[in-house]
Structure formats: C-alpha cells, structure tokens
C-alpha cells in the first residue's frame with residue numbers, strides 16, 4: 001500500500017517540473033503561499049544570524065568601576081513560566097521534595113524580528129539548534145531530569161523577537177521540613193531557577209505561574225494522597241552579597257503544602273488497629289490452639 005503511494009508521488013515529481021506542494025491539484029493555494037512565504041522569511045531572518053552569539057546586552061562602558069547604567073538600553077529579560085506542576089513525593093528523612101514541572105521559557109532576541117505584513121506571517125516554528133538559547137539552571141537542587149528529546153527541540157519565534165520553548169522537568173529539590181506539628185503540619189518549599197553565568201546587572205529573571213492552575217480546582221490536581229498543595233506562587237529573590245560579585249537573582253516557585261492527616265489514619269492507624277484487635281480477640285477465642293496463643 002505504502003509502496004503504491006510512494007510510486008504515485010514519485011511519478012508526479014517526474015512528470016511535472018515543480019514541487020509537490022506547488023501542485024494545486026493536491027494542495028490548497030493558501031498552503032502553497034504560506035510555505036513559500038515562510039521559506040523566504042526564514043532565508044531572510046537567518047541570513048546573518050549566528051546561533052552561537054548571544055543577544056544579552058553587555059555593559060562595556062565602565063565609569064568609576066561601576067557599569068554605565070544610564071547609557072545602556074533595557075537589560076535582557078528571561079522568564080520561566082510554570083504551566084503545570086505535579087507533586088511526586090516528599091521524603092521527610094532526607095528533606096527533599098520531588099516534583100514534575102512543565103515550564104515554558106521565553107526571552108527576547110532582537111535579531112529574530114521581521115515585518116509581518118511583508119511576509120504575511122506573525123510567527124515561525126524552528127528547531128532550537130537554529131537559534132541561540134540560554135540554558136536554564138536550577139538552583140540548589142539534588143537532581144534534575146530534562147525530558148526533552150535533546151536532538152529535536154523546537155522553539156516558536158514571534159515577529160517581535162520573542163522566543164518560546166517548552167521544558168518538561170523532574171526536579172528533586174532540598175526543602176527544610178518542620179515536623180513539629182506532624183501529622184497536622186504545613187510545609188513551604190521553594191524551587192528556584194537562575195542564569196548564573198551572566199553578570200546580575202545584565203539579565204533580569206522573572207517567574208510566572210499560569211493563572212488557571214493557581215485556582216482551587218487547579219491546585220487540587222497537583223498534590224498526592226498524602227499532601228495537598230494549598231498555594232503556588234512565583235517570586236523573584238535576589239541574593240545580595242557585600243562584594244557585589246556573587247549577587248544572583250533567583251526566579252522561584254513557592255509551593256505551600258498541607259499534610260492530609262487522614263492518610264495516616266487510613267494507611268497506618270486503621271490497619272494497625274484492625275490487626276491488633278483481631279490478635280487480641282484471637283487470644284481470648286475459646287477454640288484457638290495453644291501454639292498460636294503462645295506466639296502472640
């Protein structure tokens with residue numbers, strides 16, 4: 001079947017001196033226009049584009065050992081947007097929280113801009129290797145696993161120069177847990193990201209949480225049987241040190257969790273209670289043999 005189809009198409013390409021999609025018998029004219037416009041657009045945009053050169057503005061004018069802030073344009077913005085989160089596990093003895101996160105990262109690259117009227121297209125999808133991308137670093141985590149296929153990452157580029165990519169991650173982060181009120185405890189954990197290789201005055205990091213998952217219905221799907229997530233907020237914190245050298249900005253997601261005490265009731269207290277009750281009844285049961293009494 002596939003063979004027949006293949007021959008059929010090969011035949012077309014030989015019989016006419018045009019590409020498949022130029023044959024309007026098989027393809028819609030709008031699609032043909034779109035593919036052509038897109039090719040022209042990509043050729044033009046990437047003509048002088050070097051994916052190894054970063055768009056981050058570096059302050060080179062140094063006045064009195066301080067970077068020249070007045071004469072520089074806006075600093076480069078980088079945003080991590082949390083689209084979904086799922087709590088996998090909280091490990092109390094090792095003070096760790098495991099979560100799966102679906103993140104969208106976006107930034108601006110002034111070289112990836114075009115006149116959308118001229119090309120009749122407002123955005124394009126490209127392989128990420130074609131464009132320059134920052135690397136996301138998780139700050140203070142034990143383990144991070146990136147589920148993307150490393151060879152086929154995709155990005156979406158808007159005509160304004162805004163670039164978007166998607167990152168599904170599994171993160172195991174350190175979280176100081178306060179167990180005093182167990183099993184009625186509430187915990188707060190923070191998962192932070194940063195761009196540590198850039199000087200802190202060159203890059204501004206932002207974190208955002210998708211509004212709909214912050215609502216009660218959204219939050220209720222993120223916990224597990226043991227924990228309920230009561231809030232999820234984004235914040236940016238700067239770690240400032242006196243020497244100014246080690247300063248770093250952290251784009252964080254703060255997760256507040258409440259333990260479900262009924263989990264312990266059903267999983268531990270109730271089963272132990274039943275087993276103990278049966279054992280005790282067993283001891284006083286009239287017909288029970290002596291050996292099993294002895295074992296108790």
Ligand SMILES: *[C@@H]1O[C@H](CO)[C@@H](O)[C@H](O)[C@H]1NC(C)=O
Nearest residue numbers: 024025026027028029030031
């Ligand atoms: C081509 O696509 C456009 C837009 O989807 C549609 O309006 C038009 O009817 C299609 N033409 C043909 C020949 O299928």
Ligand SMILES: *[C@@H]1O[C@H](CO)[C@@H](O)[C@H](O)[C@H]1NC(C)=O
Nearest residue numbers: 073074075076077078108204
């Ligand atoms: C970066 O974000 C800040 C605050 O939202 C904004 O004022 C500034 O224009 C942004 N810079 C760029 C280059 O987009």
Ligand SMILES: *[C@@H]1O[C@H](CO)[C@@H](O)[C@H](O)[C@H]1NC(C)=O
Nearest residue numbers: 114115116117118119120121
């Ligand atoms: C964008 O392209 C359209 C159509 O080619 C042209 O009329 C318009 O002047 C262009 N705009 C700019 C800002 O170059």
Ligand SMILES: *[C@@H]1O[C@H](CO)[C@@H](O)[C@H](O)[C@H]1NC(C)=O
Nearest residue numbers: 030031033034117119120121
């Ligand atoms: C732009 O694209 C739309 C949809 O594909 C098409 O209907 C329209 O004719 C195009 N305009 C130009 C100027 O090519």
